[in-house]
Each structure stands twice: as structure tokens, then as C-alpha cells.
Amino acid sequence: MRKLINVFFVAAGLLFTANMASAQQKLGHINSEEVFANLPEAKTAQTTLETLGKQKQADIDAMIKEYQTKMAAAENKQKTLSEANKETVGKELQAAGQELQDLEKRITDARTKASQDIGTKQGELFQPIQAKVANAISAIAKEKGLAYVFDIANGQGGNNLVFWDGGDDITAAVKTKLGISATAAKPAAPKK
Numbered sequence: 001m002r003k004l005i006n007v008f009f010v011a012a013g014l015l016f017t018a019n020m021a022s023a024q025q026k027l028g029h030i031n032s033e034e035v036f037a038n039l040p041e042a043k044t045a046q047t048t049l050e051t052l053g054k055q056k057q058a059d060i061d062a063m064i065k066e067y068q069t070k071m072a073a074a075e076n077k078q079k080t081l082s083e084a085n086k087e088t089v090g091k092e093l094q095a096a097g098q099e100l101q102d103l104e105k106r107i108t109d110a111r112t113k114a115s116q117d118i119g120t121k122q123g124e125l126f127q128p129i130q131a132k133v134a135n136a137i138s139a140i141a142k143e144k145g146l147a148y149v150f151d152i153a154n155g156q157g158g159n160n161l162v163f164w165d166g167g168d169d170i171t172a173a174v175k176t177k178l179g180i181s182a183t184a185a186k187p188a189a190p191k192k
Helices: 002-023 032-037 041-079 085-144 170-179
Strands: 027-030 150-151
Touching: 027 085, 027 170, 032 170, 041 085, 041 150, 085 170
Parallel strands: 027 150
Antiparallel strands: none
């Protein structure tokens, strides 16, 4: 009877181990930085964002220059203040002070609006690109029978995977699916 129980436990253990082995899920990884760095749409979107940022900054710089010019004029006006012209120059200085405050507020508002505009444009430009890449990753993962795909890009805020040994690197397959040359430049290698 004891032998029968031992044989039963051994058989159950082997069956359990076999089930665990067949239930293992395949893992893969991708370097999304490499994919985005070589995707023409992403490069175009980045250039568009940079151009918009430069335009917004030029507008803000023009306002700052205007502010500096008016501030210098007010400081020069302050130097001409005397008892004889105190009332006239005092009113002019008060008006200049109000104008400088208004200009300061316009500059602050322009910076806020520029930041919002760039954020909105970034969403408009990159959301379809991110969806396209996500669809390619999903398709490759399904083709390769992967249950999980980890992004090993350095810019992912501490990586989604700190160590990997093996697994399927699907970066090249995703790049091919997106029509990116297999010999396209690679960003710096992620740290293991």
C-alpha cells in the first residue's frame, strides 16, 4: 500500500511538472527607442514639434526684448525725475510700470500657452505613430507566440525589464513590419 501511495505521488509530481513546463509562457523584448529613432513618421513629427517650439520661443523672445527695451526706457525716465517735473514724470513712470506688469503677464501667458500648444501638437502627431508601433508589436508577438513583450529602451524611466537572458528580441521584426531598414542606426545599448 505504501509503495502504491509513493508511486501515486511520483506520478502526480511528474504530471504536475509536465503541465508546468508546457504552461510556460514565452517572453520577448523590444527597444522602442530604436524603433522610433528609425521610423520616418516619428522623425517628421519630431521636426514639426521642434519647428513649432522655435516659433513659439521666437515670439516669446520678441516680447522679452520689448520688455527689456521698455524697462530701460523707464529706468532712463526715472533718472530725469526732479522736483520741477515730478508730477508729469511720476505719471509717466506709473503708466510705464503698469505697461511693464501687463507685458510680464503676457509673457507668462505666452509661455503657458506655448507649452500647452506643443503638448497638444505632440499628442496629435505621436498618438497615431504610437498606435501603429503598438499594432506592429502586437502582430509580431502573436506571430512568435509571445505572451509578454518588455520594452528595454533606456528612456522608459528605469526600464520595464532590468535583466534578461535570452527571450526573443523582436525589435528587428517590428522595424521590418514598419518598413524600417534592418541596418538603420541603433541607439546606445541598454544596461543589463
